[in-house]
Amino acid sequence: MSGLPPRLENPGLSEREAYAALVGAWQLVRSTIYHPDGTETYPYGRDGVGQIAYSGDGHMSCHLMRGDRPRFGLPSVYQVGEAELGRSMRDYSGYFGRFSIDAKAGIVTHHVIGAWYPDWIGIDQPRRYAFAGDRLFLEAEVGEDLVRIEWQRVVTDYAKAMGGAGH
Secondary structure: OOOOOOOOOOOOOOHHHHHHHHOEEEEEEEEEEEOOOOOEEOOOOOOOEEEEEEOOOOEEEEEEEOOOOOOOOOOOHHHOOHHHHHHHHOOEEEEEEEEEEEOOOOEEEEEEEEEOOHHHOOOEEEEEEEEEOOEEEEEEEEOOEEEEEEEEEEOOHHHHHOOOOOO
């Protein structure tokens, strides 16, 4: 018997509805890895920080990091030692590219163009999606684990003042 939670259910939206629901910026609420033995881990800690954005022209960008990442106190990344920089990379994840939706399957695919981890460049990352109010849930299997990320829609005060982002 697996200790993994049930998979997200397909929200049953049309492709246009799913597209309209995704477009915008989302702030990280929680990133959880569920393991078959029933345990959970939080790769960016319980205070992780992140943002995923889907643009109206079909592009996307995703950034996640630990909220407690220590600072180097140096003005340039090129002044940081290799070992320190390597440890810091484990506390951050980021990539960008294009996205497409398979509404019948309830999948959004991130077509990665650039990433902090070079092995992700040029690959597709399919994610099941679901919505609940102002929340977006994305999940995928990674080996035997299930990774689920919860996001909350964010619209800045500036965007509201400018009459943009009607969400």
